[in-house]
Amino acid sequence: WCLRLFPAFLFCWLTQKKWESLNFRQTRLFLKLDDFFWRERLSRLALPYGIKGSLECRTCVVIGNGFSIKNTSLGSIINKYDVVFLNDAPVRGYEDDVGNKTSMRLFYPESASSNPTLHNEPETLMVLVPFKLQDLRWLKEILYNEKRIRKGFWKPPPLIWLGDPSKIRVLDPHFLHQTAERLLHIPVHSSRQKPVHPTTGILAVFIALNYCDVVHIAGFGYPQSNNQKHPIHYYGYDTMRSMKNSYHDLNHEAVALKKLEDAGAILYLHPHL
Template identity: 70%
Template structure:
């Protein structure tokens, strides 16, 4: 049997074997990907820091919108779908129209029309004027992941026009890592604080993400001070919620449908447990629809091989709690990677 060498002579000609080079290339690939991610993060960080203090939002918008970081994000996605800048439901979207929704929550409103009518009558759908009038909107979506712990990104996060937070992730006590500005908070009943002002700004928009009919029913009962029905929740929601109705919004199911169909390619077949986008993925899709620059931080889960590893920058929840989840976190990680590779989003920290 002929022994294969890295360098050998055949017919008087010195030749090289490519197999060792290929093996080394595969070994170095993870390091190369990490270096690319870090270089992208560092470039973004330098641009943002060059904008000065937290009170110079206009300069930051100019730095990001006028630089290499934004080139029509929506067009880059090549999804062949219309950008949906109206993120929140309003009555005229579904009522007094001949074409009614054919899908139930979370992808439509079929079966929830009357309940939704009462909710929308007591809430609002508009975005703050100062944000709506911006020529270029810089947005950051802050995930709840452990990866943002000890990141010292707080002052950077506060510089964006729009800061979107998720569920019950705390701000107080974690300002150095996640900042303290909150433009919108996406939540559902099980993740609601009884008093939202404790972890949000007075003008924060509280965006209800209705995964099921019970979510709308809970909000209706709160808004009209009706008897609370606590059945149908995987975790008891608060009986008292002190959110301001004028600052309360309901996320349009169109965002759910975009996330599931176009970004995650979810196919929920009858007879199987449903899989839905996470609140974080929905927030990213909403930001891509509404914003001109979309950055993210705090996204990503530890390996399932590490069941005791913390998953949040706060609390004690670990990967065990994700075992029976209705979310496909691996699929979402791949979707975020595709968005990053297309240039549609940018991470504020190195990641694998």
């Protein structure tokens, strides 16, 4: 029986490799009910090759954590967008600048808030961005109340998470790969001792460009790197010095955002460098 099965398995494996080499495979086969009502965008094309334009224009805004949004009073404007993307940063107390509408939050264990309900609406989707195997393991342990493993994190993640499990999603690594390779041109198979990964902010911009008709951004841009004491977030006390050993290349991302802006793909809501 095993000998009869093996040739079929080998044929399947070889065929799979051929398909992968053609880059035909996609992450999902069927439209969901939500897609039918145009709550998501699967393509930048109209029918018959995509569903874009099947209903009214979908506007999205991506809010970064940068100090540049502080004291901008953009909150009321941000709340008017159809979809608001945020990183896992505080909203309460900063509503004047960042609004209080939270459609989708990108987070990883080290950035997670133990009580997401403090800064989110009930329908906010919490999207885990898995940078490493421990991230998925952390989520499983949280959801199934298993013994927590604390090793493998650069900062202790919360051991208790009070959010709604039905609102958790895990981002397909396809988007991390495409952000790194197509937008930032970062080698994904690098021999460098220290890897470079996209920030969740630039990742959210790439996701929005895939799913939205209009993409505006705010809160992106860091101070000049020679000013190590300048705050980098609209909240807290972190400065540019804290980015010294980061896994991100902020200058590289700034160049990518400038190219998107020059191409008209994104629009800033406030002045920036």
